[in-house]
Amino acid sequence: MEHQETEASAADAAYAKVKERILDGDLAGGTMVSEGTIADELGMSRTPVREAFLRLQVEGWMRLYPKRGALIREVTPGELDDVVEARILIETDAVRRLVRDSERVQDVVDELSDILDEQRRAYEASDLARLAEADTAFHARIVAAGGNALLAEFFATLRDRQRRMLARSLWRHDDRAEQVLADHGLLVRLIGDGETAAFEVALGRHIKKTHRELLS
Numbered sequence: 214m215e216h217q218e219t220e221a222s223a224a225d226a227a228y229a230k231v232k233e234r235i236l237d238g239d240l241a242g243g244t245m246v247s248e249g250t251i252a253d254e255l256g257m258s259r260t261p262v263r264e265a266f267l268r269l270q271v272e273g274w275m276r277l278y279p280k281r282g283a284l285i286r287e288v289t290p291g292e293l294d295d296v297v298e299a300r301i302l303i304e305t306d307a308v309r310r311l312v313r314d315s316e317r318v319q320d321v322v323d324e325l326s327d328i329l330d331e332q333r334r335a336y337e338a339s340d341l342a343r344l345a346e347a348d349t350a351f352h353a354r355i356v357a358a359g360g361n362a363l364l365a366e367f368f369a370t371l372r373d374r375q376r377r378m379l380a381r382s383l384w385r386h387d388d389r390a391e392q393v394l395a396d397h398g399l400l401v402r403l404i405g406d407g408e409t410a411a412f413e414v415a416l417g418r419h420i421k422k423t424h425r426e427l428l429s
Contacts, residue, residue: 223261228268230255235274235285236377237342242287246275288378296374297420303368304352305413307359312407321358322405325351329397336390344390349376351397355404393423 231251234240252262266283269275275283312318328351335343349372356368396419403412 223257224264224268227251227255227257227262227265231262231265232269232274232373235269236373237345238377240285242285244285245282246285247282288374292374293378296371296378299367299371300352300375300420301413301417303359303364304355304416305409306364307356307361308404308412309409310359310361311404312409315407317358318405318407321354322401324354325397325401325404328354329394329401332394332397336394341390344393345376348393348397355400389423393419396422 231240231246240246248259248262248266252259255262266275266277270277270283273286275285277283311321328347332344332347332351335341335347352375353368353372356365359365396415399415400412400419403409403415
């Protein structure tokens with residue numbers, strides 16, 4: 214029993230580490246990786262790595278080829294469009310719900326401002342991975358503010374894809390970081406002013422500007 218628990222724990226660790234590398238762009242789309250190489254890097258046997266690979270394949274992060282290895286899936290144009298459209302719809306709906314309760318607006322604005330400050334610190338430290346994580350937290354907080362549990366749950370399924378795309382865009386175009394900060398500052402101000410229509414326009418412009426050139 215203890216041996217099984219150890220193997221399960223190792224498989225979970227392998228899964229988390231490999232997925233983290235995919236999301237951060239360290240394992241880029243189109244890259245082939247092998248169980249043996251990953252097992253050596255993690256200092257574990259191939260069995261937990263194989264289990265991790267199977268789980269990542271089910272989730273759509275990689276495709277396994279027997280005796281050859283695993284191919285990291287690339288972000289496709291269709292996937293990019295779907296994520297962009299879903300984010301705009303969900304986040305705008307959340308803001309519409311939030312502004313109906315004026316007493317909560319300032320609390321959310323304060324929390325978003327704190328996250329924005331964290332983004333600025335990450336930018337000043339040239340920590341683009343941390344900046345991407347803060348971006349995810351920023352938009353997730355907007356969705357949570359809407360108070361719709363079903364939409365928040367659906368948005369959570371987009372977070373990893375969003376993080377992977379944003380990490381790639383920031384690493385490829387690190388001059389975009391300043392624009393991301395400016396855009397987020399504008400979004401916070403529009404939420405505070407209750408300008409939902411303007412928020413939707415600004416959010417759409419921000420997301421498309423940040424992500425559209427990913428595959429160029």
